[in-house]
Amino acid sequence: MSPSPAPEIGIAVFILKDNKILFGRRRSLSIAAHTYALPGGHLEFGESFEECAAREVKEETGLDIKNIELLTATNNHLSDTVHLVIIYMRAHLSDPDQTPQNIEPDKCEGWDWYDLNNVPEQTFGPLRAMLQGGFNPFPNAS
Ligand SMILES: CC(C)CCOP(=O)(O)OP(=O)(O)O
Ligand SMILES: [Mg+2]
Numbered sequence: 001m002s003p004s005p006a007p008e009i010g011i012a013v014f015i016l017k018d019n020k021i022l023f024g025r026r027r028s029l030s031i032a033a034h035t036y037a038l039p040g041g042h043l044e045f046g047e048s049f050e051e052c053a054a055r056e057v058k059e060e061t062g063l064d065i066k067n068i069e070l071l072t073a074t075n076n077h078l079s080d081t082v083h084l085v086i087i088y089m090r091a092h093l094s095d096p097d098q099t100p101q102n103i104e105p106d107k108c109e110g111w112d113w114y115d116l117n118n119v120p121e122q123t124f125g126p127l128r129a130m131l132q133g134g135f136n137p138f139p140n141a142s
């Protein structure tokens with residue numbers, strides 16, 4: 001019997017601007033297809049969490065970020081073929097006036113800012129559950 005593949009490691013970034021968070025609707029990808037998720041992607045060999053966060057955000061939105069901090073991690077055994085550890089980071093825009101661009105339109109329908117209390121209905125399940133459970137990514141959250 002061949003060994004099960006190792007779980008994937010994904011970095012997801014809460015980019016915070018005023019009281020909003022950046023979400024993008026994913027196209028028909030292997031993970032979280034057609035749901036709203038945070039910018040982010042697979043941790044690559046030798047990267048720190050912060051390096052991966054900055055790289056994936058730049059690759060996907062063109063945004064430069066700073067104050068990159070580790071928040072939490074979730075272990076998501078989503079199906080017989082998808083087991084994903086998601087490491088959640090938060091960050092702020094290096095330039096508050098910079099606007100997100102949809103750099104990878106084949107992977108994402110576009111980026112938009114959402115209030116924590118009004119995230120998209122079709123938010124990626126594990127993320128939605130975390131937020132509905134009271135997780136607050138903002139600094140000094142009560
Ligand atoms: C959901 C995410 C944290 C893990 C999967 O990342 P992804 O499919 O966006 O991967 P890439 O951005 O690296 O292509
Ligand atoms: Mg990516």
Ligand SMILES: [Mg+2]
Nearest residue numbers: 039040041060
């Ligand atoms: Mg990605």
Ligand SMILES: [Mg+2]
Nearest residue numbers: 040041042056
């Ligand atoms: Mg990637």
